[in-house]
Amino acid sequence: MTIPALKAYALPAAADLPENKVKWTFEPARGALLIHDMQNYFINFWGEDCPMIKQVISNIAALREYCRQNGIPVYYTAQPNHQSDKDRALLNDMWGPGLNKHPEQQKVVAELAPEEGDEVLVKWRYSAFHRSPLEQHLKETGRDQLIICGVYAHIGCLTTAIDAFMRDIQPFMVADALADFSRDEHLMALKYTAGRAGKVVLTEDLLPVPLSMAQLRALVQPMLDEDETPEEDENLIDYGLDSVRMMALAARWRKVYGDIDFVMLAKEPTLAAWWRLLSRERA
The missing domain is CATH 3.40.50.850 (Isochorismatase-like)
Structure with a gap:
């Protein structure tokens, strides 16, 4: 009961x-x-x-x-x-x-x-x-x-x-x-x-963009081929992140930060670099 x-x-x-x-x-x-x-x-x-x-x-x-x-x-x-x-x-x-x-x-x-x-x-x-x-x-x-x-x-x-x-x-x-x-x-x-x-x-x-590094990691982890969790400064491409998923992330985050594009994410594909972009003051 x-x-x-x-x-x-x-x-x-x-x-x-x-x-x-x-x-x-x-x-x-x-x-x-x-x-x-x-x-x-x-x-x-x-x-x-x-x-x-x-x-x-x-x-x-x-x-x-x-x-x-x-x-x-x-x-x-x-x-x-x-x-x-x-x-x-x-x-x-x-x-x-x-x-x-x-x-x-x-x-x-x-x-x-x-x-x-x-x-x-x-x-x-x-x-x-x-x-x-x-x-x-x-x-x-x-x-x-x-x-x-x-x-x-x-x-x-x-x-x-x-x-x-x-x-x-x-x-x-x-x-x-x-x-x-x-x-x-x-x-x-x-x-x-x-x-x-x-x-x-x-x-x-x-959520247009993650609100913390933990949320960013939780968003990206399922997109990786590797079971291991990358360090914040490790290249996500080495862990299986492909360009299609990266373009999808860029399109999503551009709704909040108009300057974010695929090239910007691909230039430094690490959690640390991406969090620096996403933790800026929003327009």
């Missing part, structure tokens, strides 16, 4: 994403970020030091930083740790007492703790819109796109995406910034969203 002990799995990558039925483009002026139920209680079911959860938290943190830098509102959902039987209702039948039994685990994980300016919504049901001012606040600020990340993909995150769609708010489910009971259920949530209620994206699709 409660959530089972959970095991890590491989987070979805580009090759795992379903085909999106819609061609929406995320626009910062229209968007908001929802960090869904990232409370210690829900994360602890994976145990301590779970690499998958660390990656999810890292991706969410990157999205949050991007949103803060670009004036995009950040919302959280968090269940209260004292819920009456009337408030909890059928959740008791499905999941038992939940946080009522573990009130000390109510807070959002420390790495994602809300900051001044963020809004924390009290969570009563699967959907973040239920008994909350989320829709009203989005409309008041002219926002009709919602980035959704957090846990659990096939329960609250999917239900919130469907609910957003029904309210004419475009949901963007971030495949590698979500976690779930299993990979199959995670992929099921993505498939349903892509075909019925929203758009499925990766963290990197929403």
Whole structure:
């Protein structure tokens, strides 16, 4: 009757994403970020030091930083740790007492703790819109796109995406910034969203440029043929980075830094050199 002990799995990558039925483009002026139920209680079911959860938290943190830098509102959902039987209702039948039994685990994980300016919504049901001012606040600020990340993909995150769609708010489910009971259920949530209620994206699709050396390394590593991780000053071409991928990176980063082109990246193809280009003050 409660959530089972959970095991890590491989987070979805580009090759795992379903085909999106819609061609929406995320626009910062229209968007908001929802960090869904990232409370210690829900994360602890994976145990301590779970690499998958660390990656999810890292991706969410990157999205949050991007949103803060670009004036995009950040919302959280968090269940209260004292819920009456009337408030909890059928959740008791499905999941038992939940946080009522573990009130000390109510807070959002420390790495994602809300900051001044963020809004924390009290969570009563699967959907973040239920008994909350989320829709009203989005409309008041002219926002009709919602980035959704957090846990659990096939329960609250999917239900919130469907609910957003029904309210004419475009949901963007971030495949590698979500976690779930299993990979199959995670992929099921993505498939349903892509075909019925929203758009499925990766963290990197929403971030024009990496915000740290760690994010740059995480972006480049899957493009390399070698399993070994290059040092910051090592030539990435020696590790299998090809010109096609380099041109794609140049095109992506040129949206923020107009002077970046393929020649500039190829002249000194190292993480250190690229980070110097990307850490400059943006125009």
